[in-house]
Amino acid sequence: MTDFQYQYNTLSTLTKGNGINSLILAHQTEIEEVNNIPCFFWGNLTDSYITAKCWTTLAKVVRSSFGPIPITLKDPIVSAGTERIRFEGFSSCNGVYARLDMMPEAIDGEFLANGTTNVDFNEPMLNALNAIQKNEKVTLAVGQKDVQVITSKTKAVEKKVTLPTRWIKGLTSVQLYLAEMQFKFELNKIETLQLFQSLPKGNVKGDFYVVKRAGKFMFSALASKDGLRIGGVHRLRLLDGILPVVKKVYVYESENKETCAFVCDFGKQQMLLAFSPDAYRGFSGEGKVLEAITEELPLEYIYGLNALLKSNETFTPSLLSIEHDIDFNTIENLTAGLSSMGLLGYDLTAGNHFYRQLPFKTDRILSMNPRLKNAKKIINNDEVTFIKKEANIIEAYVKGTSVNHKVAIINNIPQCTCNWFTQYKGKRGICKHILAVKMMS
Template identity: 75%
Template sequence: MTDLEYNYKGISTYSKTKGINNLVLAHQTEIEEVNNIPCFFWGSLTDPYVTAKCWTTIAKVVRSSFGPIPPSLRDPIVSAGSERLRFEGFSSCNGVYVRLDMKPEAIDGEFIANGTTNVDFNDPMLNALNAIQKNEKVTLAVGQQDVQVITSKAKVTEKKVTLPMRWIKGLTSVQLYLADMDIKFELNKIQTIQLFQSLPKGSVKGDFFITKRAGKFMFSTLATADSVRIGGVQRLRLLEGILAIVDKIFIYESSDKQTCAIVAEFGKMQLLMAFSPDSYRGFSGEGNVLETMTENLPIEWVYGLNSLLKSNETFDPTMLSIENDIDFGTMDNLTSNLSSMGLLGYDLSEKTHFYRRLPFKTERILSLNPRLKNAKKLLANEDIEIVERRADYIEAKVKGSGVVHKVIIDNNSQRCTCDWFTAYQGKRGICKHILGVKMMVS
């Protein structure tokens, strides 16, 4: 599985004309149809100072790494549509996900086209963003303002950028975690600053928990009934650049209490940062998407839903099921197929999915989910034998490499004798043997 390499036809530029700052973001994507769109949005920023601080925070995230993978320059992606812009990306280690949701009030201009693309965040542009002062006027273009004709004789400034496959894998996992999260705490500006003042210094090991005592929020090494676990607490320092301008923050936690997210509220926009369970675990390595991919669906259904979503960037699976008379379970499976290619995201505040127009290739369902590919191979080779099956209990034998694994699925649990399950106990998704059994009986 290789990364996708793009060549920008131009570079992002930042210039000043008659007292107005002009920011043009160069874009590039694998979809030629989208790549030929000269401009997605053209207009002005209603709060350039806050926007610039959020963009520099995104740049800080995508250039950071907290695991064994060294930091590298990865340009974020932007989705334009539904009267808003969303900028998002991952740290190089894939353990931190960041997204800026710019609401309609944050921008004043025209959406010329809808789509998702990579944007060039180069050093000169970032340096200029850092210099933006309050009350400055800034115009923004995602793409080029004017259509450019490029010939073989024209001088083209190209910059190669890679869209990591880990990012696409991460996009599949993180939205499932976000959809599973509930709000735990709401902190005003003063409480937020006080909390981050107690952030442990340096690189610390072990779990920390955000807890509330006597009306004050703090970090603690002790878990309580209402505390929120933070794995790799030093990663929270990525938020330090926006603490002085934030209105409030919301802290969310997944139902398994392993993953958390912080949403910084600025009124006209929100910055979300989600953190994987630990510094050494990236979102791309999680297998939570597999649970809802046990049913084999006609690929035409996936294409049909994808076509429907192209013109509707916000997406409610429940309403879509009702309006199109689609079984809820089937809709979950369809949604998971699109999610497995990174095509759906999740808005925590509005509790809705949104669509990304990333490269739509059905073969990526298997290439990005090797356990699903291996489970299908077990079925094709007839390596699964159902030993016992009742309404609330399934026992099966599954051939492995020189060994036969035992799989048991009942109402309350599912387990396997393989090394994967023994090591992770389901915390990183189900193993290929359990998945294969589920696919066989579904």
């Protein structure tokens, strides 16, 4: 797997002069016209102390790993546009997704352009963020390319970062989980602090559940009918830094009760953390996106929408269909295609998708799914033989390396005799054999 090597023109910096803190985020992107934009946003934070706490929490997420994968993902992305700023990032194991949604009330400034880029969270800036006090004035600039000196004590040097393909693949998968999540619990500040007081210490093996007993929320090793399952519960320690300032916490769970998300509300901004089914499982490897990309679309559709929509703009398929006279079935397929490329995110509390302009060329994003590539290869080599092809029942043989595999899709529930399906039972997405059969059905 090839990683993307980016050379930043400058470090992200936080400088102080005349009592004002100025935060400037270094950026890089493959898209030439965006690279020529000197700044996406310039203005002040209206609640800099809480924003700084959220940024340090995001930095903690991207500088963590809960599996065997070493810490490599240290640079979150930032989207500026539609009067909002969003910061997003993954743990290096790709099992924790974090996003800070800064609403219009959280920022006071001017959007000079809209776009999305990856940013550099370096140590001097994090140290400075940790030192921000309540009511301090902080100016935020997103997308600056001039050389800056961070402080008189810190040497500014160019920094190279690595952005693995897992980073983008995680974005394509996690929003599909978020889009199907259902609201579970709402906790006020006191209930939140009580809940986290019962959080087990250390790296706990096995499942834990958020349950409500005698009117009090707590973590329990015992499952209950109304409990919320959390795999790798120790990962919730990532929230420790923002718990003292949170107003409310909204908890969601996925349809299959495997994944969950905590949304911490601060009034003007929200911090979301979504957790994969277990600490050793990353969102990028779940393969959920494969269910959404069985029908190909012309690239001009995707390029057209990418030029039409702005970063953070609400994505409403039905409205888009009416305004641009596009068949609704085509819009549904286009939504799936955009989701599979990481170009759509999902806002849990608002209950809608938002558009994300990724800082990567579209053709590169399209080339990142090996199971999809292998499924297309199976089709091109004419290796699928249908036995039955009816409305609710599809059966087929697919040629394998040494044996033929039988695929059955009964009432939209797929099965395959290959080792992948036998091992994971569909929990990490469909196998290439099922995908090939679906694409031909």
